Amino acid sequence: MIAHRKNAGFSMIEVLITIVILMIGLLGLAGLQTKALTAQMEAYQRSQALILLKDMVDRISANRKNAASYVTELNPAASCPAAGATVASVDLNEWCNALLGAAEVQDTAKVGAMIGARGCITQTVAPASGVPSQYLVAVAWQGLNSTAIPAITCGQNQYGNEALRRVVALPVTIADLL
Numbered sequence: 379m380i381a382h383r384k385n386a387g388f389s390m391i392e393v394l395i396t397i398v399i400l401m402i403g404l405l406g407l408a409g410l411q412t413k414a415l416t417a418q419m420e421a422y423q424r425s426q427a428l429i430l431l432k433d434m435v436d437r438i439s440a441n442r443k444n445a446a447s448y449v450t451e452l453n454p455a456a457s458c459p460a461a462g463a464t465v466a467s468v469d470l471n472e473w474c475n476a477l478l479g480a481a482e483v484q485d486t487a488k489v490g491a492m493i494g495a496r497g498c499i500t501q502t503v504a505p506a507s508g509v510p511s512q513y514l515v516a517v518a519w520q521g522l523n524s525t526a527i528p529a530i531t532c533g534q535n536q537y538g539n540e541a542l543r544r545v546v547a548l549p550v551t552i553a554d555l556l
Contacts, residue, residue, distance in 0.1 A: 492519030498532035
């Protein structure tokens with residue numbers, strides 16, 4: 379007669395294989411968490427850039443007579459223009475401070491904006507008889523992952539790797555003022 383042995387539990391090899399499979403799954407989860415945090419930071423920076431972009435577009439639209447006074451390229455890391463006596467100079471100073479992240483301060487550091495934010499306002503169509511003037515307002519910043527290189531030149535060659543440069547832009551059309 380053949381004696382049948384009962385399975386009394388898991389063998390050590392089965393336990394080790396289970397642990398290895400579990401560790402591979404946990405490592406994958408950790409990588410997924412890292413990607414999610416990076417994507418969240420990219421989304422935050424893009425939303426901040428869009429808020430600042432729309433703010434300047436609204437400022438130019440509100441001061442249409444002096445739209446040409448806004449043409450500039452701001453590099454807040456170097457310095458912000460002083461607020462002068464004109465509405466445009468005050469607007470540019472406030473926009474520059476917003477690009478620095480002045481809306482959110484932690485201790486004394488301004489942390490409410492994008493990495494290396496820059497603002498650019500260029501005139502794309504000069505005013506002529508019957509032709510409205512047109513301006514392009516752009517915000518550039520440094521992203522965390524490489525993507526396609528933007529065609530808009532705002533902030534070009536300022537972030538080391540051009541594939542890290544992000545840009546959002548809106549055109550502003552100013553009709554002839556009578």
